[in-house]
Amino acid sequence: MKLTVANIHFSYNSHSVLKDVNFSLDQGQMMCVLGVNGAGKSTLLKCLNRILKSSQGAVLVEEEDLFLMSQKNVARHMGYVPQRHPESLLTVFETVLMGRKPHIRWTLDKNDYARVEEIIEQIGIRHLAMRPVSELSGGEVQKVIIARALAQSPDILLLDEPTSNLDLKNQLEVMGLIRRIVETQGLSAVVAIHDLNIAIRFADRFLFLKEQRIHAVSTKKDLSSEVIRQVYGVDVALKDFEGHTIVVPV
Amino acid sequence: MVADKHRHKTLPGAITSVYLAHLHQRLLLLILLLGAIFLVAVYAVVQGTYDIPIKEVIYAFTGKADAISNVVITNIRLPRVIAAIVCGWGLSLSGLCIQSLLKNPLGSPSTLGISQGAAFGAATAIVFFGTEILSVTAFAFIGAMVATLVVIVLSGLKRLSPEAVILAGVALSSLFVSATILIQYLATETQLAMVVFWTFGDVARCNWREIGIMSGFVFLASLYMMLLRWDLNAMASGEETAKGLGVDVEKIRVSGMVMAALVSAMATAFLGVIAFIGLIAPHMARRLVGDDHGLLIPFSAVIGALLLLSADTLGRILIGSGSLPVGVITSFLGAPMFLYLLIRGYR
Numbered sequence: 318m319k320l321t322v323a324n325i326h327f328s329y330n331s332h333s334v335l336k337d338v339n340f341s342l343d344q345g346q347m348m349c350v351l352g353v354n355g356a357g358k359s360t361l362l363k364c365l366n367r368i369l370k371s372s373q374g375a376v377l378v379e380e381e382d383l384f385l386m387s388q389k390n391v392a393r394h395m396g397y398v399p400q401r402h403p404e405s406l407l408t409v410f411e412t413v414l415m416g417r418k419p420h421i422r423w424t425l426d427k428n429d430y431a432r433v434e435e436i437i438e439q440i441g442i443r444h445l446a447m448r449p450v451s452e453l454s455g456g457e458v459q460k461v462i463i464a465r466a467l468a469q470s471p472d473i474l475l476l477d478e479p480t481s482n483l484d485l486k487n488q489l490e491v492m493g494l495i496r497r498i499v500e501t502q503g504l505s506a507v508v509a510i511h512d513l514n515i516a517i518r519f520a521d522r523f524l525f526l527k528e529q530r531i532h533a534v535s536t537k538k539d540l541s542s543e544v545i546r547q548v549y550g551v552d553v554a555l556k557d558f559e560g561h562t563i564v565v566p567v
Numbered sequence: 568m569v570a571d572k573h574r575h576k577t578l579p580g581a582i583t584s585v586y587l588a589h590l591h592q593r594l595l596l597l598i599l600l601l602g603a604i605f606l607v608a609v610y611a612v613v614q615g616t617y618d619i620p621i622k623e624v625i626y627a628f629t630g631k632a633d634a635i636s637n638v639v640i641t642n643i644r645l646p647r648v649i650a651a652i653v654c655g656w657g658l659s660l661s662g663l664c665i666q667s668l669l670k671n672p673l674g675s676p677s678t679l680g681i682s683q684g685a686a687f688g689a690a691t692a693i694v695f696f697g698t699e700i701l702s703v704t705a706f707a708f709i710g711a712m713v714a715t716l717v718v719i720v721l722s723g724l725k726r727l728s729p730e731a732v733i734l735a736g737v738a739l740s741s742l743f744v745s746a747t748i749l750i751q752y753l754a755t756e757t758q759l760a761m762v763v764f765w766t767f768g769d770v771a772r773c774n775w776r777e778i779g780i781m782s783g784f785v786f787l788a789s790l791y792m793m794l795l796r797w798d799l800n801a802m803a804s805g806e807e808t809a810k811g812l813g814v815d816v817e818k819i820r821v822s823g824m825v826m827a828a829l830v831s832a833m834a835t836a837f838l839g840v841i842a843f844i845g846l847i848a849p850h851m852a853r854r855l856v857g858d859d860h861g862l863l864i865p866f867s868a869v870i871g872a873l874l875l876l877s878a879d880t881l882g883r884i885l886i887g888s889g890s891l892p893v894g895v896i897t898s899f900l901g902a903p904m905f906l907y908l909l910i911r912g913y914r
Contacts, residue, residue: 368810392813399807403670406858407800410586415804418797419813430583437582446582447589449857469812 318344318379318472320505325374327357327364334360335371336529342473342522347499347506349516352526353549358509359400361526362475365507366395378472392419396466398476402450402458409453409461410446413437416468433468440464440494456487463494467502474498474506480515488512492519513545513564537562593862596855600869604652604876611651611880612644619644643771650773650781651876651893654834655844657785659871660792661827661834662845663852663863667799668823669722670806671729673908675845676711676831677901679732680739682842684714685828685835687743687750690762694754698761700777700836707836708829714739715828723820768839768894770879777837788830789868795819796860803858841894843901844871850908874900 325338334357342348350358363369365376367388376383378394386394396416405412413436417429437443440460445453450461459479466474476495480488496519499506510516516523523540525532525548533544542553545564552567613619619636626632627640662675676682688710692703717739722732751759764772773781792799798819801809809816834841848871849863855870856862875893878900882891 363807366811368807387813388810388815389813392811395811397808397811399805399811401805402808403803403805405804406853407804408857408859410582411800411857411859412804415797415800415812418801421797423794431580434580434582443582447585466811475811 318505319377320473320507321375321377322365323375323377325361325364325371325376327360327369327371333529335364335526338364338374338531340524340531340534342505342507344472344505345499345503346521347496347508347519348522348524349520350507350509350524350526351511351513351516351548352532356526357529358526359477362397362477362507362509365473366397366475367391368397389419392469392471394471395473395475396469396471398459398462398466398474398479400477400481402462404451406449406451408447408449409442409464410437412450412461413464413468416465419469432470436464436467439498440467454487455482456484456490459483459487459491460494463491463498467498472504474504476506476508478509478511480510480512488515495519517562517564590862593856593866597865597869600866600873604869604873607873607876607880608648608652611648611876611883612640614880615639615644615883646773646775646778647771647879648876650778650838651770651879652872653778653782653785654768654770654838654841655848655871655873655875656868657781657788657830657834657871658841658845658875659848659852659867660785660788660864661830662871663849663860663867664788664792664799664823664827665845666849667803667860668820668827669718669729669732670803671722671732672850673729673733673846673905674718674736675843675849676827676835677740677840677842678846678905679718679736680714680743681711681718681828681831682835682840683740683743683747684710684712685832686710686765686840687747688832689765689836690747690750693761694750694758700780704780704833704836708832710743711828711832711835712825714743715824719821719824723817764892765835765839767892768835768841768897769892770838770841770875772839773837781833781837784830784833788826789864791826792823792860792864795823796864799823799860799864800858803860839892839894841875842898843904844875844897846908847897847901847904848874850904 320342322338322340325335327335338361350361352358360369364371383391383394413433437446442460442464445457450458479491483491492515495506498504523535525544527548532548535544542555545553554565554567556563556565612624613621617639619639623632623636624640627637658676665674666672685707688706689703692706696702718732721727721735751762754762798814801812801814806816849867851870852863852866856866878896879893882893882896
């Protein structure tokens, strides 16, 4: 489903963090939100699913305005993967079941269990199902949390720096997984991320935040080193290497 | 490919079956624990300065027991046993609720000053308004709520660390204890005796009417928590996660904390301050069944009930005639446990 974000403003107390953010994202697309530390990437994500309440604007999924919905209904449209996960003695299965929360009335039914099993299978964490999350590696935990977000049966996935604590292999695996989900399940994903090369490798579109506003929105084709220099204050060159665009500081 | 498809078709259900089998095992364990409560309860009714043969106990329920046994069982021992079970159950749930909602493993009614607030409220009511149950309970609740509000503001709005919130609890506790002592100067001798009695809880002071009221509230609290079990799981995973899963975090935190305060206020108003049950029992349950509140809630409740009943029975056996207030024993059990949790890093 199409995501339309219109005129989002957010401030902590009197300190403005986001001003006049507008963009849209088509179904089946993956967008990376980029910018320096403190640019408001995480804040933007949290404004989209009402974890933070922006003072004005609208977030539409197709025609429906999320700002007019209860938190529970928002959670049915948007699955969220936070940056940090506290250590938990919940098992993987219990954690993914928790993703059904926005759909549970009194108790879990057959559909909930079936959906969770299906997702665990898709993500490839079946062998971990009965293990406590606290015993897993960083990459495995990230997959479990993505599975939990998918269990919400959302239209849109929001991921806050999903690769920040992972080694290279796990970064590629997790981003590849998100890409595959977006392509096969027709979801859209908004990913806040630091690593430009990983972002360019997997995403369709890039939203650059600078000084509380959207500085530029690019696709893979029209991405320019000039925009990156303006946003990060570093001179870079974009090089083609075996079919992949890579960013090299110069 | 065909084999793959086939595998995919047979697989769904397999993990669920393992999970459900695991739940059934836990249910069996829960029944065993309930059985243990029953056995300790029978022992507690039979054992004492006035020994009652077990058949007299059965007679008492059918109305055939002799007059003395009947009085001892229905007016002294049984109320005490039931009060210990209900109070242990309630305090433990209250502690679990606080720990999950504040994401603070050291939280409980007694470590956050909520019980002490309730005791101060109860003491104020006794000294100024008499011993009517309603006023004592209402004042205990107000005292508990004052402490609870301070805790909610500090941990929710000011985002203090769990340790800092516990330190605030220490400050609140000593403030309430000092205020309770101050009030004692204004009390008559009889009132003084009652107020002093409050500082260490004793399950023997409850009558059937109070037990009835307390049971009602504890039952409602259990029901409420079971309905919120998924919200509590989400809250225990962090505030952002909970909001992302559609939990109305502020509403649940406030309503859950009010419920926890109400149950501890009730327990304190009727029995006095019983420390640490609300801290220990949920941790023991966590060790046994993990972090899923669907299991944690019933296990915490049952372990809390078993602990308090056992502690009280032990107190009666240790001192031949009369008994130790159970609050003394739970403090002896709880303080080392608290230190252990601190040293080990909570889990």
